[in-house]
Amino acid sequence: QVQLQESGPGLVKPSETLSLICTVSGGSVSSYYWHWIRQSPGKGLEWIGYIHNNGYSNYNPSLKGRVIMSVDTSKNQFSLKVTSVTAADTAVYFCAKEVVTATAPNPFDIWGQGTMVIVSS
Amino acid sequence: IQLTQSPSSLSASVGDRVTITCRASQGISSWLGWYQQKPGKAPRLLIYAASSLQSGVPSRFSGSGSGTDFTLTISSLQPEDFATYYCQQTNSFPLTFGGGTRVEVK
Numbered sequence: 644q645v646q647l648q649e650s651g652p653g654l655v656k657p658s659e660t661l662s663l664i665c666t667v668s669g670g671s672v673s674s675y676y677w678h679w680i681r682q683s684p685g686k687g688l689e690w691i692g693y694i695h696n697n698g699y700s701n702y703n704p705s706l707k708g709r710v711i712m713s714v715d716t717s718k719n720q721f722s723l724k725v726t727s728v729t730a731a732d733t734a735v736y737f738c739a740k741e742v743v744t745a746t747a748p749n750p751f752d753i754w755g756q757g758t759m760v761i762v763s764s
Numbered sequence: 765i766q767l768t769q770s771p772s773s774l775s776a777s778v779g780d781r782v783t784i785t786c787r788a789s790q791g792i793s794s795w796l797g798w799y800q801q802k803p804g805k806a807p808r809l810l811i812y813a814a815s816s817l818q819s820g821v822p823s824r825f826s827g828s829g830s831g832t833d834f835t836l837t838i839s840s841l842q843p844e845d846f847a848t849y850y851c852q853q854t855n856s857f858p859l860t861f862g863g864g865t866r867v868e869v870k
Binding site: 742 | 797799805806807808809812813818850852854857858859860861862863864
């Protein structure tokens with residue numbers, strides 16, 4: 644059973660880069676589509692984007708080109724970077740695995756527990 | 765694609781039949797999923813492809829609909845079902861979620 648664990652700084656200064664890692668256990672990072680989702684305090688869910696080791700990725704235009712995702716097969720991890728952060732990027736960040744079917748994209752069947760990131764000086 | 769859930773919250777009792785709706789701003793065929801989220805926890809996938817029950821999810825949960833109108837039904841509400849429910853469309857990028865429906869104790 645695939646399990647996911649997010650890690651990274653819980654506090655980031657405005658204008659700096661938010662960097663998070665999701666470590667995959669119980670499966671290979673090369674085998675699935677991986678997503679990042681965030682949830683601002685007391686708010687709903689916002690999809691950030693996805694990455695696959697085959698090179699495919701797609702990011703939410705709402706983040707205005709500030710997102711970079713990558714996969715590290717040697718460490719069985721994938722990562723998220725959000726540049727030029729502001730207070731509006733304060734949120735719980737989740738990594739998630741997409742359901743495997745013959746078509747894509749699909750909903751997310753496995754989620755990490757989430758990590759809170761606060762943007763503040 | 766915008767997803768509008770209704771109601772935004774509801775009060776119900778154990779044993780009640782609960783229905784939550786999700787309306788898409790344009791047709792999404794059957795590319796809709798439903799999640800349950802409890803405070804401080806990650807969402808849990810309940811339904812995918814509008815009506816397919818995710819493995820391990822109790823059969824009291826069911827989904828229906830296609831095109832623009834979808835429904836999540838809980839046939840007999842259990843104590844562990846008090847939570848917030850979200851719909852999500854996977855028809856096109858960017859993937860989007862509904863605003864959520866909070867199911868509270870009556």
